[in-house]
Amino acid sequence: MRGQRLVAALMTALLAGCGPAVATSDPVPAAVRPAPERPYAVGILQFTVDPDGPRPLPVTVWYPVDLPPSPGPAADAPTGSAPTPSPPGRAGPGRPAVAPSPATQTGPTVWAGAPVAAGRFPVVVYSHGLRSLPALHAPLTSRWAAAGLVVVAPTYPRTNRRARTFSRDDVRNQPADAWRLVRHLVRLSTRAGDPLGAHLAMDRLAAAGHSAGGHTTLGMFASAPPVPLRAGIVIAGGRSVVGPVRPLAPVLFVHGAADRIVPQSIGRAAYARCLGPAAFLSLLRQGHGEYLTPGRPGFAQVIATTTDFLRWTLYGDRAALRRLPADSAAPDTTRFTTRAFPT
Template identity: 60%
Template sequence: MKMLRLVAALVTALLAGCGSATATTGDPAPPTVGEAPQQAYAVGVRQFVVDPGGPRPLPVTVWYPATAGPPVVRPDAAVAAGRFPVVIYSHGLHSLPELHAPLTTRWAAAGFVVAAPTFPRTNLRARNFTRDDVRNQPADGWRLIRHLVRLDTRRGDPLAGHLAVDRIAAAGHSAGGFTTAGMFTSGHSARLRAGIVLAGGGLAGSFAGPVAPLLFVHGGADPIVPESVGRAAYARAPWPAAFLSLPGQGHGEYLIPGRPGFPQVLATILDFLRWTLYDDRAALHRLPRDAQLPGVTTLTSRLPR
């Protein structure tokens, strides 16, 4: 709990003064399908472990829309009224969920529950680190989804009744992007309605099963996962998809508040999530405009108009 409060305090400091993540003085109205929330929520954060006694215990950090009140991010804050779509967020190699909090908390403030697992063999503190374990992480993502489906009906749990478990997206950065792609295989549940691959690519068997729109985001000068890898995955995706490129940028500096391209990346992701998980057509129509800034971003799109 002490670490959770420290992370919340640090993220709150990062978010201070940012309109996209600033809580309103009163709670927004409960969300409805067809129109995503337009006001920002305060953000709560909690942690739990999936399968704590199993061979692959999975610690999970969850950010969620909370009732109004300072600070912006509060451990175990009361959940806001309504049901919220869910985003499964996967970290990269030698990383942790809390290192992505400046991004994921903004998604929670926009009306999404973000559940981020700490993968057992690829996280920053893993005792037996191995990059080959990425191939097992899509199954971890599905374990988490099944856990959230059960949790939504668990009497007494703060999130029970607040999870729209029929409206789920998967997202991830770097190895987490490959993990995300690997969740979209033949026979995957239609609960998983969209995917966001940040500086990643496809895994064997990716992009099969029920239709799920995809968003790819990649730096044009990425030295770790070349942009060509991401574009190859985009070209292979059989569903509606878009590719947001940041020419001259590397492996993820555009995910850091204050860096060039961050406003466009954040706005594009939120438009995409609002469209795919809230069925908000206005967000889909805004996306091409929000995505592009001459000299900073370029957008290639096969999304419907």
């Protein structure tokens, strides 16, 4: 009994000393700028970090645009058949990045090379899985951008679909790649008048990813960051690829209950290790990511839950926090649980 009391006291001291992630009723500080009240249109651009280095990192960026958010062509499609975005300058401001298609009418309008909307926006680093590409995740990333976020998605050198030399083991190097991208964005954000950097709120940073990209996201929490991560979203992942990880920042896990590639038990174990607020959205009877495809069961709940989670953690939007249980609710499709969440 005495030993149990000692352990409890040590854990209390540890958690209290780790900061506001568990010591307050809401671990998320209020943002200076309120969350957007309306959706944006979305812009898309591409650039490469360290193009002449040993690990060049092509990056796709989705960002808010001050254009009328009317229905129209969108850069999203079912996973496995997503369109490749047009390079900036090819389409130019005022031209859509993707040709109209009946199957993509429900997503936000995406414009190549359009100016970023006025103001600075929170940033989300999104990591793809093995043999994937950022463009294949546009149904998710473009909708986050429409909600007022800048989503930056690196194409990792040796795990992407077009890699000349594919290596599953190279995932261990991806958290460092992601932080290299963040450092590049920090430099951009200090350049007065930079077309992208002038709109980046690098003090409001989150990381997200699917499958091996989810492992990469957790690995980012194990690194010494140039700026702190405010939140993480781990989709169909759970293994940290760099050291032990027990995040204090809020983390949302999204996982198919019938996932045979990364069993849900792996995501559950990572969820249990979180020291700060954590939530788990389980997609019943679903596998490794079909719920990320528009029109499939659970897609609407994943979009609503992840978007409001980011609005809460990056904008301090308490109304978004209160919406999470309703966002995730779908009879016979989802199950949502939380740990140490504020009320």
